[in-house]
Amino acid sequence: MALVNEAEVAEIRLLLQACTGTGNGQVEREISAYLASDARTMYGAYRQHRLVGIMGVERLPGGAVRLAHLAVRADQRRQGLGTAMIDAYSRISSSPDLIAETDREAVGFYWATGFAIVSLGEKYPGVERLKWYRGRLPMP
Numbered sequence: 001m002a003l004v005n006e007a008e009v010a011e012i013r014l015l016l017q018a019c020t021g022t023g024n025g026q027v028e029r030e031i032s033a034y035l036a037s038d039a040r041t042m043y044g045a046y047r048q049h050r051l052v053g054i055m056g057v058e059r060l061p062g063g064a065v066r067l068a069h070l071a072v073r074a075d076q077r078r079q080g081l082g083t084a085m086i087d088a089y090s091r092i093s094s095s096p097d098l099i100a101e102t103d104r105e106a107v108g109f110y111w112a113t114g115f116a117i118v119s120l121g122e123k124y125p126g127v128e129r130l131k132w133y134r135g136r137l138p139m140p
Helices: 006-020 024-036 081-092 104-112
Strands: 040-047 050-059 065-072 098-102 116-124 127-134
Touching: 006 024, 006 050, 006 065, 024 040, 040 065, 040 081, 050 081, 065 081, 081 098, 081 104, 098 104, 104 116, 104 127
Parallel strands: 065 098
Antiparallel strands: 040 050, 050 065, 098 127, 116 127
16 A cells, blocks of 8 residues: 555545545545545555555544545455455554544445444435544543
8 A cells, every 4th residue: 555646536436436526526526635634644555556446544632543535446446455445544643543434335344354333324314424443432
């Protein structure tokens, strides 16, 4: 896993669209946020010198880190790249706490990667959102 560079923006756009399910406007805002903020970092997974996955993190006040984006090219999925990116980040991060928010579609992946779950209920009509914690669970 390595820091991605601006020359890879076209591939990053495609991967961000895949993990956010949003259009170009939101993707461009996310890219701009990574470029403008010292609290956000985008990492990439490479195979044969080609970007095949991204992991975007945001350092939060208090020391936790939010997993903002995680995406792997469709033809590279189910080969352990997502897990490898999370594990690699955990080894280099000074924070033991990694937080992610997802929907039900990602349950299997996050369970298998060692995250614990807290339901946020329906943040959007008919869509339950889940908050995942790897590290220390927050106290109620």
